[in-house]
Amino acid sequence: MLRRVRVYLSGPMGAGKSSVAGHVARQLGTRAVDLDAEVERLAGCSVPEIFAERGEGAFRRLEKDALECLPADAGVVSLGGGTVVDEDTRQTLLRTGIVITLSASPEVLARRVGTGRGRPLLGPDPQSSLERIVASRAVAYAEAHAVIDTEDLDPEEVAAEVVSVRNIDPIVVPLGLRTYRVEVGRGVRHRLGRRAAEHADGDAVLVFDGGSERPWPQEAISALTLAAKPPIEVRLQGDEAHKTIGSVERIWDAALAAGVDRRAIVIGIGGGVVGDLSAFAASTLLRGVALGQVPTTLLSMVDSSVGGKTGFNRPRGKNLVGTFYQPKFVLCDVDTLSTLPREERIAGLAEAVKSAWLDGESSVAQLEEDAEALLAGDADATIRAVRMSIQLKSRIVHEDERESGRRMLLNLGHTVGHGLEAASDYRGIRHGEGVALGMIAAMRVAHALGRGRSAETERLTSLLERLGLPTNLDERLNKRALEFIGSDKKRRGDAIHFVIPRLPGETEIELVDLDRVRAALTPA
Numbered sequence: 001m002l003r004r005v006r007v008y009l010s011g012p013m014g015a016g017k018s019s020v021a022g023h024v025a026r027q028l029g030t031r032a033v034d035l036d037a038e039v040e041r042l043a044g045c046s047v048p049e050i051f052a053e054r055g056e057g058a059f060r061r062l063e064k065d066a067l068e069c070l071p072a073d074a075g076v077v078s079l080g081g082g083t084v085v086d087e088d089t090r091q092t093l094l095r096t097g098i099v100i101t102l103s104a105s106p107e108v109l110a111r112r113v114g115t116g117r118g119r120p121l122l123g124p125d126p127q128s129s130l131e132r133i134v135a136s137r138a139v140a141y142a143e144a145h146a147v148i149d150t151e152d153l154d155p156e157e158v159a160a161e162v163v164s165v166r167n168i169d170p171i172v173v174p175l176g177l178r179t180y181r182v183e184v185g186r187g188v189r190h191r192l193g194r195r196a197a198e199h200a201d202g203d204a205v206l207v208f209d210g211g212s213e214r215p216w217p218q219e220a221i222s223a224l225t226l227a228a229k230p231p232i233e234v235r236l237q238g239d240e241a242h243k244t245i246g247s248v249e250r251i252w253d254a255a256l257a258a259g260v261d262r263r264a265i266v267i268g269i270g271g272g273v274v275g276d277l278s279a280f281a282a283s284t285l286l287r288g289v290a291l292g293q294v295p296t297t298l299l300s301m302v303d304s305s306v307g308g309k310t311g312f313n314r315p316r317g318k319n320l321v322g323t324f325y326q327p328k329f330v331l332c333d334v335d336t337l338s339t340l341p342r343e344e345r346i347a348g349l350a351e352a353v354k355s356a357w358l359d360g361e362s363s364v365a366q367l368e369e370d371a372e373a374l375l376a377g378d379a380d381a382t383i384r385a386v387r388m389s390i391q392l393k394s395r396i397v398h399e400d401e402r403e404s405g406r407r408m409l410l411n412l413g414h415t416v417g418h419g420l421e422a423a424s425d426y427r428g429i430r431h432g433e434g435v436a437l438g439m440i441a442a443m444r445v446a447h448a449l450g451r452g453r454s455a456e457t458e459r460l461t462s463l464l465e466r467l468g469l470p471t472n473l474d475e476r477l478n479k480r481a482l483e484f485i486g487s488d489k490k491r492r493g494d495a496i497h498f499v500i501p502r503l504p505g506e507t508e509i510e511l512v513d514l515d516r517v518r519a520a521l522t523p524a
Contacts, residue, residue, distance in 0.1 A: 006097040007076045007166055010084045011141060012134050013119055014109035015102035016150050016158060021078040023159030028166070030075025035083060038066040051120035064089060081121075081133070084140045091398070094143065094174060095391075098166050101144040102158065104151045106130040143174035145181060171387065173306060173394045175326060175401060182306055182330040182394075184386050186379060189294060189333035192220055192267070193227030199328035200290040202263025205255045206231035207278040209238030209270040214339045216296050220269050231267070232258045236274060240426030243273045243313045245321070251281035265290035265328070271297035272304035272431065276319070279310035283325035291327040296336035298348025298382070299432050302355060302389035305330050307397045307410075313426065317487035318418045324402050332390070334382045342377075346468040347432030349374055353463060354412050354435060355389035360505030363388050364463070371466040408490060408509050412499040413438030416521065419484035420476055429476065436469040437476055439501065441521055444473070446500045448520035449512070456503060474523050482518045 007024060009017040018034055025032035036047050039062045043050050050059045063083055070077060084090040084099065093099050104112075110127035113119060122129045134141075141147065146165040150158050168188075170181035183191065196204055204224050208217035217235075224231045234254045236247050255264065266289060268278030275293055282291035295305040311322020337345055352374075356363035366384065367374070373381035393410065400407040417438030420429055439460060446452030461471050470476070490497040491514070498512040 005166070005169070006070075006074065007162065008079055008093050008097050008099045009077065009102060009162070010079045010099055010144060011081065011102035012104075012109055012130060012137070013081045013122075014112035014130070015081075015104055016112070016155055017078040017102055019155045020102060020150075020158045020162065021076045023156050024162050025076045027159055027163050028075055031071070031073050032076040032078065033071060033074040034078045035063065035066055035080050036078075038070065039063055039080075042066055042069075048120050056120075060086065067093075082137065084143070085137055090140055090143060091174065094145070094172050095395075098169070099144045099172075100162050100165055101141045101147045102150050103141065103147055104149065106134055108151050109134075139176040142177050142179045143172065144179070145170055145172055171390050171394055173326070174398050178326050180326060180328055180330070182332060182390050184301075184332040184334075184383055184390065186335050186383075187333060188331045189216065189219065189336060190223065191331060192292070192294060193223040193229070195329045195331065196224060196229055196265055196267060196292055197227045199292065200229075200263060200265035202265065202289075203255075203258065203260045204229040204231040205234060205251065205258075205260065205264060205266045205281075207234045207236060207251055207266065207268045207270070207274055207281070209236050209274050210296075214296070214336075216294070216336050216339075217269055220267070220294065224267075229265075232260070236270075236277065238271050238273045240273060240313065240318070240421060240431070243277060243318075243426070245312055247277050248281050248284075248312060251277065252285055255281075255285055260286070260289070262286045262289055265292055267292040267294065269294040269296060270300070271295070272300040275300050275305050276310055276322070277312060279308070279325055279327070280312060280322055283310055283323045288325070291325065293327045293330045295330070295332055297340060298337055298345050298386075299351055300348075301332040301334075301386050302348060303351040303393075303410075305332070306390050306393050307407075308401065313422075317422050317484055318426075320487065332386055334379050334386065337377065337382065344430065345377060346375065347430040347436075349385070349467045350413070350432035350436040350439070350464070350469050352385040352389050353460070353467065353469075354410075354439060355392045356385075357439070357460065357501055357504050358409055358412060358507050359388060359392045361503075363392075364459075364504045368463055368466075371463065375466070375468055405509075408497055409499055409507055411490065412501060412507060413442055415485055415488050415490065415496065415498060415517075416441035416473075416477075416481070418488065419481040422484040422487075423478060423481035433470050436464050436471065437473050439464070440471055440473045441477070442499060442501050445498060445512070445517055445520045446502065448516070449500065449510070451500050451502055451508070453502075456501070460501070473521075477521060482521065485517065486514055 021032040266282035293305040308326040370381040417434030
């Protein structure tokens with residue numbers, strides 16, 4: 001079922017926001033309102049009068065007031081051309097609605113606005129003014145659920161595209177001109193050919209794992225071929241033991257042997273290992289080509305496919321060599337989980353628990369309510385968990401793309417979890433199982449530091465057990481795993497930035513002495 005969500009039309013003057021809004025409202029059976037008209041109603045005078053008498057600052061404050069008191073039945077809102085320039089306003093609209101930027105060249109915009117009469121920001125040369133305005137707002141306009149070029153479309157055709165985006169309901173990762181969208185649902189993998197063609201003019205390199213029991217790579221090959229991008233195929237082993245530079249070299253060599261240029265796109269279809277290796281290869285091939293992600297495991301959907309972390313393992317630990325490199329698109333199709341072994345799908349739920357605990361009480365409560373459905377693989381419950389996890393990650397990555405601060409929170413459970421994986425030579429424990437036990441370990445450290453409460457530990461443990469995840473830390477923890485903690489990327493000398501869970505939504509990061517962490521984890 002589609003979310004009941006308001007559509008906001010953004011873009012420069014002359015893009016057609018007001019006329020398109022009416023068509024969108026008719027197609028959706030709702031009401032359209034114009035934000036400038038709402039501002040005039042609040043101010044009791046026209047927009048040009050507000051600018052002339054009070055200035056642009058006063059107008060922007062009135063815009064915020066008007067947004068807060070929009071009519072409840074307004075399903076489509078035509079924004080002012082500069083509404084989304086305000087960072088807080090833009091991020092709020094992205095979280096609570098569907099923001100779509102309508103665009104056109106300054107030449108076309110100038111032709112549409114004519115002399116610019118009644119438009120305070122236009123000077124005597126409207127086209128020059130529009131060139132300046134569009135350039136200064138480029139980052140704000142890029143951070144949207146879609147950018148639609150209106151030059152060759154009539155308002156009804158534009159409206160149809162707006163409604164299509166609203167029905168897809170993508171999640172935006174807002175990173176200025178590198179903004180991308182994550183599509184979550186059933187059947188979204190079928191959009192691969194179109195998305196690849198939209199984002200790259202050159203060859204496609206398809207990196208995948210698995211055998212004939214997983215039909216998704218063959219579907220992807222067919223989709224890309226139909227989109228006139230018959231792919232260069234690279235099959236890898238998709239387990240942590242093969243997450244090595246040797247696997248990256250296979251991608252590089254296949255692409256270079258085929259003569260790709262910088263217009264190429266690398267697409268990873270598979271689990272987190274394939275996604276990380278594909279992303280690292282894309283970030284370094286010819287110093288960077290486009291990247292697309294089609295995660296087919298629950299773990300990769302809720303975590304590794306979004307956020308731009310790439311890398312591979314080294315003997316000293318997991319993911320110790322890598323880059324930050326964002327994809328152009330991510331397609332999370334929950335139907336692909338149908339061929340996963342039950343244990344693999346369940347292991348992925350650990351990252352959803354991590355995300356919920358970071359997000360807050362309502363997300364933890366939703367997982368608790370959905371626990372049995374998630375355990376059974378229910379599609380609707382799975383979509384809810386995936387969307388919650390990606391929305392949280394989107395907000396955090398927007399604030400801290402390169403993990404210099406707040407993004408470290410996403411490592412909840414990973415310091416010990418990665419140590420457990422490395423100690424088993426990446427064969428004895430799944431990543432999600434390691435994260436589940438790592439969260440139990442984090443609770444134990446929190447208690448040792450006087451930060452945790454028994455009630456939270458019991459609640460987390462109960463949720464993990466209901467989802468079929470391991471919770472017996474002492475059964476797995478050993479001296480070798482504790483040694484690997486010292487190789488964690490968050491280490492600072494003899495201390496480590498450790499993620500301390502408290503109440504849902506109140507997780508903290510604290511620099512803790514490594515010996516103190518190990519002492520807290522060692523059974524008495």
